[in-house]
Amino acid sequence: QVQLVESGGGVVQPGRSLRLSCAASGFTFSSYGMRWVRQAPGKGLEWVAFISYDASIKYYADSVKGRFTISRDNSKNTLYLRMNSLRPEDTALYYCARDTRDAYSDYWGQGTLVTVSS
């Protein structure tokens, strides 16, 4: 069965960096686009970044453009999100999700919590 397991979250000071990982299993990872979606405490869903199956296409939300970098290692079945210059407003539960060819997400991980606070 499809499994997505996020890791790497934690408490970090403003301005610092963090790298999130998402380990995928149960499907051919190299055939699917993937994305990160976040949810601030008590708030709705916000799309963060998308990467195509071969990493040739990457998109970012305006709120993270220039600070976050999405990447993947298809040999390790792993998705990453490098987050630099973190701000308090980046505090959220970060989900990774598998995208279908049409770009909606059919499977989601359980999320990893990032807290940006001094």
Add this chain to the structure above:
Amino acid sequence: EMVMTQSPATLSVSPGERATLSCRASQSVSSNLAWYQQKPGQAPRLLIYGASTRATGIPARFSGSGSGTEFTLTISSLQSEDFAVYYCQQYNNWLGTFGQGTKVEIK
């Protein structure tokens, strides 16, 4: 910039009643619209894609309709497990903008 607007923000419904949720796009997204359900402490779950196609394992009481800019999610007879927050998402472009959510609560 694409904006997705859901209404109402909160919907109070009795078990067994019908619930109708709305989602409006600021520009046409054709039928590239998905609905997700999220329960407290859980990840979102895909309910509907292509505006009206139920995802695998989703009960027939969930139905979606609409195209262009106006969409509706209908739950024909609410069960206890359906009380949750529902999000629409457009995927007409790869950005995947979400609506702000509608909370369906027990009346």
